[in-house]
Amino acid sequence: MIRVSGRDAIALVAPLLRTAIPLEAFPSHRVRRVAIVDAKSGERVDEALCTVMRAPRSYTAEDVVELSCHGSPALLRMVTLWIVAGGARLAAPGEFTRRAFLNGRLDLARAEAVALMISARTDRAVALAARALAGGFSDQVRALRDALVDLMAGLEVTLDFPEERVGHDVGAARVTVARLRADVERWLAAARHGRVVHDGITVALVGPPNAGKSSLLNALLGRDRAIVSPVPGTTRDVVDGTIAIAGVPVRLLDTAGLDVPRDAIEAEGIRRSRRAMEESDLLLVVLDGSILPDQRVLEETADRARVIVRAKCDLPAHPAAAAHRDAVAVSAVSGEGIEALLGRLAQEVEDRAAAAGDEGGIVASLRQFELLHALSASLAAGECALGEAPLEAALVDLKDALNHAGAVLGVDVGDAVLDHIFATFCLGK
Ligand SMILES: Nc1nc2c(ncn2[C@@H]2O[C@H](COP(=O)(O)OP(=O)(O)OP(=O)(O)O)[C@@H](O)[C@H]2O)c(=O)[nH]1
Ligand SMILES: [Mg+2]
Numbered sequence: 041m042i043r044v045s046g047r048d049a050i051a052l053v054a055p056l057l058r059t060a061i062p063l064e065a066f067p068s069h070r071v072r073r074v075a076i077v078d079a080k081s082g083e084r085v086d087e088a089l090c091t092v093m094r095a096p097r098s099y100t101a102e103d104v105v106e107l108s109c110h111g112s113p114a115l116l117r118m119v120t121l122w123i124v125a126g127g128a129r130l131a132a133p134g135e136f137t138r139r140a141f142l143n144g145r146l147d148l149a150r151a152e153a154v155a156l157m158i159s160a161r162t163d164r165a166v167a168l169a170a171r172a173l174a175g176g177f178s179d180q181v182r183a184l185r186d187a188l189v190d191l192m193a194g195l196e197v198t199l200d201f202p203e204e205r206v207g208h209d210v211g212a213a214r215v216t217v218a219r220l221r222a223d224v225e226r227w228l229a230a231a232r233h234g235r236v237v238h239d240g241i242t243v244a245l246v247g248p249p250n251a252g253k254s255s256l257l258n259a260l261l262g263r264d265r266a267i268v269s270p271v272p273g274t275t276r277d278v279v280d281g282t283i284a285i286a287g288v289p290v291r292l293l294d295t296a297g298l299d300v301p302r303d304a305i306e307a308e309g310i311r312r313s314r315r316a317m318e319e320s321d322l323l324l325v326v327l328d329g330s331i332l333p334d335q336r337v338l339e340e341t342a343d344r345a346r347v348i349v350r351a352k353c354d355l356p357a358h359p360a361a362a363a364h365r366d367a368v369a370v371s372a373v374s375g376e377g378i379e380a381l382l383g384r385l386a387q388e389v390e391d392r393a394a395a396a397g398d399e400g401g402i403v404a405s406l407r408q409f410e411l412l413h414a415l416s417a418s419l420a421a422g423e424c425a426l427g428e429a430p431l432e433a434a435l436v437d438l439k440d441a442l443n444h445a446g447a448v449l450g451v452d453v454g455d456a457v458l459d460h461i462f463a464t465f466c467l468g469k
Contacts, residue, residue, distance in 0.1 A: 041106055041107065041108045041109070041468075042106070042107045042109065042116060042119055042120055042123070043104065043105075043106050043107075043131075043136065043468060044104065044105045044106075044107075044123060044128060045098070045099075045100045045102045045103070045104045045131075045136060045139060046102050046103065046128075047102065047103060048103075048127065048128075049102070049103045049104060049105045049128075050063055050064055050066075050092060050103055050105055051064075052123055052126045052127055052128050053090075053105045053107070053123060055079050055126065056076055056077060056079055056119065056122055056123065056126075057074045057075065057076060057077070057090065058074065058075040058076075058077050058084070059072070059074045059075075059090075060072075063090075063092065063105070066090070066092040067092075068092055068093055068094040068097065069091065069092075069093055069097070070091070070092075071089050071090070071091050072089070072090050072091075073087065073088075073089060073090075074087070074088055074089075074090040074107075075087055075088075076088050076107070076109065076119055078122075079122060085115065085118070085119070086109050086110055086115055086119070087110075088107045088108055088109045088110070089107070089108040090105065090106070090107050090108075091105070091106045091108075092104070092105055093105075093106070096143070096145075099136060099137075099140055099145070100136050100139040100140050100143060100145070101139070101140060101143035101144065101145045102139060102143065107119070131467065131468065132462070132467075133462060133463055133464075133465045133466060133467050133469075134155070134461070134462030134463070134464070134465025134466075134469055135462065136468070136469060137151050137154050137155075137462065137465060137469055138151070138458060138462045141450060141458075147175075147178050147182075147449040147450050148447075148448070148449055148450025148453065148461070149172065149177055149178045149181065149404075149408060149448050149449055149450070150172065150173055150175055150178050151450070151461070151462075152172075152405040152407070152408065152461060153169055153172035153173040153177075153403075154173065154465070154469060155405070155461075155464055155465050155469075156168075156169040156172060156173075156238060156403050156405065157169035157170065157173055158465070158466065158469060159238070160238065161240070161282075161284075161289045162237075162240075162284045162287045162288060162289055163287055164237050164286075164287030164288065164393075165237050165238045165287075165288075165289075165403070167401075168234050168237055168238065168401050168402070168403040169238070169403055171401070171402075171403075172402070172403055172404075176402075177227075177402050177404070178448075178449060180223070180227065181445055181448045181449055182449060184220055184223060184224070184445055185442065185445040185446060185449070187216065187220060188220065188438060188441060188442050188445065189442065191208060191213055191216055191217070191438065192435060192438050192439070192442065194208030194213070195208050195210075195213060195431060195434070195435055195438075196435070198210070198431065199431050199432065199435070210426055210427050210431070211427065213426055213434075214423055214426040214427055217419055217422050217423040217426060217438070218423050220419055220441075221416055221419035221420055221423060224412055224415050224416045224419060225416060227402055227404075227412055228409075228412050228413065228416065230401055230402040231402045231403065231404040231408070231409060231412065233392070233393050233394055233401065234401050234402045234403035234404065235403065235404070235409075236288060236389075236392045236393040237287070237288055237393045237394070237401070237403065238403050239289075240282070240288050240289030240290055240291060241288065241289075241290055241291070241321040241322060241389060241392060242290075242291045242293060242319060242320045242321050242322075243290055243291070243292050243293070243320060243321065243322045243323070243324055243385070244292075244293040244295055244313075244316045244317050244319075244320035244322075244323050244324070245257055245292065245293065245294050245295060245323075245324045245326055246295055246298060246313060246316075246317055246323055246324070246325055246326065246337060246341065247297065247298065247325055247326035247327055247328075247334075247337050247349075247351075248297050248298060248299055248327070248328070248334040248336075248337055249272035249273050249274075249296075249297025249298075249299050250270070250271075250272040250273075250274075250297060250328065251297065251326045251327055251328045251334075251351055252326055252328060252351035252352050252372055253275065253294055253295065253297070253326045253351075254266035254267065254268045254274065254275050254279070254294050255268045255351070255372035255373075256324070256326055256349065256351060256370065256372050257279065257281065257292055257294040258372065259370070259372040259375065259378050260281075260283065260292060260378065260381070260382070261281040261283060261292065262283075263281075265279060265281045265294075266279040266294045272297060272299070273296070273297060273299075273302070273306055273309075275294055275295065275296050275297070275309070276296055276305055276306070276308075276309040277296075277309065277312065278293050278294065278295055278296075278312050278313070278316045279293070279294040280292060280293050280294070281294075285382065285385050285386050285389050286386040286389045286390050286393065287393075288389045288393050290385065290389065293316045293320065295309075295312070295313035295316050295317070296309030296310055296312065296313045297310075297313075298310060298313055298314075298336070298337050298340070317341070317344075321345065321392070322345045322346065322347065322385075322388055323341050323344050323345065323346040323347070324346070324347050324349050324381075325337055325338065325341050325346050325347070325348045325349065326349045326351050327348065327349065327350060327351065327361070327364075327367075328351055328352050329350035329351060329352055329353055329355070329357050329358060329361040329367075329369065330352050330355035330356060330357065330358055330361075331358055332358055332360055333358070333360055333361060333363070333364075345388075347368060347381075347384055347385070347388065348364050348366065348367040348368070349367060349368050349369075349370055349381065350364065350367040350368065350369045350370070351370055351371070351372070352371060352372075352373075353369035353370060353371045353376060353377060354371040354373050354374045354376065368380055368381045368384055405461075407457075407460075407461065408448055411444050411445075411447050411448050412444075412448070414440075414444045415441055415444040415445055415448075418437050418438070418440040418441035418444060419437075419438075419441050421437040421440075422434050422437035422438045422441060425437055
């Protein structure tokens with residue numbers, strides 16, 4: 041699809057189309073079939089569906105023309121370049137959404153939700169992004185901002201007419217600020233969980249060589265991703281694969297067995313294993329249950345979030361293997377225990393993703409996260425200052441809080457911030 045937005049959109053596209061009625065006369069928001077022609081030779085190059093959406097009832101609030109062509113990249117490039125030759129300019133990443141924001145169609149929190157929607161990888165992440173896109177979070181922030189404006193106006197009156205007993209009572213103001221801060225803290229907690237739903241978690245499979253890590257990775261992924269062999273030290277590089285567990289993307293990392301390296305390549309593999317371990321949210325410590333368990337990996341991972349896996353449970357268990365009663369016994373050969381392990385992982389995911397359930401779930405960009413933290417801190421300072429410091433001091437903190445809340449919605453944010461946000465979008469959005 042080729043999308044053209046701006047005051048001259050219709051005039052720029054018209055020369056390329058052969059239509060029953062002139063493009064200028066197309067009814068808005070109706071799909072019509074058109075022929076696309078080479079303006080120079082008059083030759084027909086494609087048949088397309090064309091929609092004109094007139095300002096302000098379009099995504100960007102400008103005149104928009106959309107052409108749905110047959111989709112060959114070569115054709116799309118050709119037609120796009122003709123439109124550019126006529127006087128249009130190629131859009132920057134996220135420019136349509138940026139224009140929608142600048143033209144007041146979306147606030148910045150909702151514009152960012154578009155990017156979150158595009159990058160959502162599971163149903164659950166889509167649901168959270170959809171809620172943000174519909175404005176749920178924006179509405180909450182806007183209500184907080186309105187409450188702050190009211191409060192500050194009242195306090196200003198108190199400051200100006202101290203004798204008159206008008207304006208806000210400082211004690212009541214303090215209660216209000218505490219309540220607003222509690223709201224922000226709740227959003228932060230929800231957003232932390234939302235982040236897990238959106239970004240997913242990383243789980244590293246670690247253990248001694250030959251324990252069955254790669255076989256387990258393949259069994260969990262349901263496909264033959266990593267090389268398996270009876271030779272210890274088969275896996276050298278970190279091998280990854282992603283599955284959705286409880287609606288959350290879980291990236292599994294298979295690593296080289298942790299042992300004393302026999303050569304430089306193994307040493308590098310083990311170094312990479314340790315780095316993968318550090319970067320993971322959870323470890324699956326895989327031990328071969330049919331031999332004497334290696335205590336070193338257990339010791340090394342003792343203070344990490346981990347699930348101990350007793351692999352090769354189709355073989356007779358070594359007597360010492362029973363020592364880990366909470367270990368999940370699995371067999372990559374018979375498939376036994378794989379469901380149980382997935383269930384255990386689902387529980388681990390759920391603990392991180394939805395401590396409070398998805399009710400009122402929030403997914404926020406990192407920018408919004410930082411602003412919410414700053415907002416909470418300013419409200420805390422304001423709450424403290426109210427009653428203990430001169431009223432002017434409290435008002436300074438509340439003004440900061442107001443600015444942070446405004447920045448979430450995009451009030452008075454500069455071009456540099458917008459450049460940064462929209463650079464993460466893909467072209468055409
Ligand atoms: N009987 C049985 N054998 C298994 C099982 N899982 C793996 N094996 C065998 O154990 C050997 C090592 O398996 P891998 O999956 O390559 O082990 P690894 O931990 O990835 O080994 P490295 O990459 O060398 O660290 C292979 O011969 C596998 O066929 C299992 O569940 N049951
Ligand atoms: Mg391996």
